Amino acid sequence: QVQLVESGGGLVQAGGSLRLSCAASGSIFSNMGWYRQAPGKQRELVAHITSGGHTNYLDAVKGRFTISRDNAKNTLHLQMNSLKPEDTAVYYCNAYSVVYGLDYWGQGTQVTVSS
Numbered sequence: 189q190v191q192l193v194e195s196g197g198g199l200v201q202a203g204g205s206l207r208l209s210c211a212a213s214g215s216i217f218s219n220m221g222w223y224r225q226a227p228g229k230q231r232e233l234v235a236h237i238t239s240g241g242h243t244n245y246l247d248a249v250k251g252r253f254t255i256s257r258d259n260a261k262n263t264l265h266l267q268m269n270s271l272k273p274e275d276t277a278v279y280y281c282n283a284y285s286v287v288y289g290l291d292y293w294g295q296g297t298q299v300t301v302s303s
Contacts, residue, residue, distance in 0.1 A: 190214035190292050192281045197297030204271050210264040210281030217283040222266045224277035271301045
């Protein structure tokens with residue numbers, strides 16, 4: 189059974205930092221990423237990383253967020269620095285299973301940045 193379990197969300201003041209983690213299990217994953225969805229808005233890709241470590245970022249988070257992964261432990265992280273109120277959203281972990289040929293999603297973790 190494939191599972192993605194996020195942790196690390198919470199409430200932080202503007203300018204603060206949070207580190208999100210995603211524990212993936214049940215498969216082998218290639219591309220992985222973090223998405224977010226704010227109230228009334230569409231879900232958007234925040235950061236993406238390939239199995240080889242190539243990354244790309246949403247322009248709005250470049251220079252502030254860093255995505256990383258530990259392939260041996262099947263974990264994904266998102267270090268978020270210099271947080272802004274507009275970063276407030278539910279953040280979702282996403283991973284593509286090379287075994288099942290499907291995308292999987294975590295349950296989401298709330299990030300709230302107060303001004």
